[in-house]
Amino acid sequence: MNIQKIRDEASRALGRKDVKYLIGYQKGSYGFRVSPAFFQTKEEVERLIFSPLCQVSLAPYLTLEEVVPLPGEEKQKASKVALLARGCDSRAINQILAEKGIPRDRLFIIGIPCEGVIDRRKIEARFPSVTEPAEVREENGKYIIAIGDQSHEVPKEELLADACKVCRYPNPLIYDKLTGDKVAPHQANYDDITSWEEKPLEERLQFWLDQFSRCIRCYACRNACPLCYSTVCILDRLDPQWVKRSNDTSENLMFHVSRAFHLAGRCVSCGECERACPMGIPLMKLNRKLEKDVNDLFSYEAGKDAESKSPMTTFHVEDREDFIL
């Protein structure tokens, strides 16, 4: 992955009259941290980085911008937001576009084929308490990790994020400019889901009740999710109050079921929710179950193009109904 090419593309994008700012990454303050950053001018692009440590998805920032209503007949200024998009980000963008969450002409997408990112938990477990800034690059299936003046080599498989191991769309599906060479996709693998479904019901319920009871309801999973952009989220509503604010297992179960179900047929499996969870609850397991079902039952995959209709708002007369009495 050539960082200079990405920087060139970024400064070209910022040179355009209609681009307001660019969303990218910059070095974090310590260790393996990388933070999302906003770039207004061409000079700032020197700060821009892109490495396997850039795990955070940038797509959620698109729907966070406040659009102030204008008086009378005045129209919003036609300005674009540029952003770096990997495969999963581009699927999230596609899905948002399909739901008409944001107009296409407000986006300038710089697509980056992605070889997979590092799971921060895995690398921090391997190199604990690193405070000086570290850099990582990928070479021949290995990560070269530079901490201070030391250099380490770690096989890619050991640090790769779980979501990336089964990524079917590492190449951006929607973009205005593409940098870099295309990457071979991984195979979809739902073995963990099918083997889970063979376990007895009581064991499954006990596992999930244990997991849900650990939830502290910080809603980090919701905030990190590129598709959780509703302005009125049912979790914030007081009338009707679907989920009470008290933190007990029953309320947590309701929260997690509604979070997962609202992403049915919309989740692009970027793994952001699980990454953001401070308690390490396996949220992707629920998402992947729904993803598998939507794929099997309705042959639909989220975010493949910007026109498709959500499987929850359409139907086939021949849909399966063997569960109906």
Place this chain on the structure above:
Amino acid sequence: MSEFEPNIVAFLCNWCSYAGADLTGTSRIHYPPNVKVIRVMCTGRMNPLFVVQALRQGADGVLISGCHPGECHYLKGNYLARRRFMLMRNLLGFIGINPLRLRMSWVSASEGKKFADVVTTVTEDIKKIGPQQSFTREAV
């Protein structure tokens, strides 16, 4: 100890199943008194989360009943409901809630007998599974 009597919430669509249940009564057909009926305008109006809420708030099972496919008063409400509850049922099973606690049926306004049969089946199934107590909402 007396036998466990399940508490079943039945969401019936206004145009078919509710009228069907009415016919069951007027035809003097006996069915188990465990169902509490909530009338909704269409099964498509049902938020799948209603099911989880009902199970949390004291129901041992949920029955959803609507018009037969193709006979929906709003043309496609039951088709949409079919998809949603299919997924919801799978998701509940995945987290270990017995899928038999969520049942769905098509009962038209003339099928009084079928409604009685459906309620009998659902009640008997839930009697076998036992009460839902693992994630009941705390009383306020």
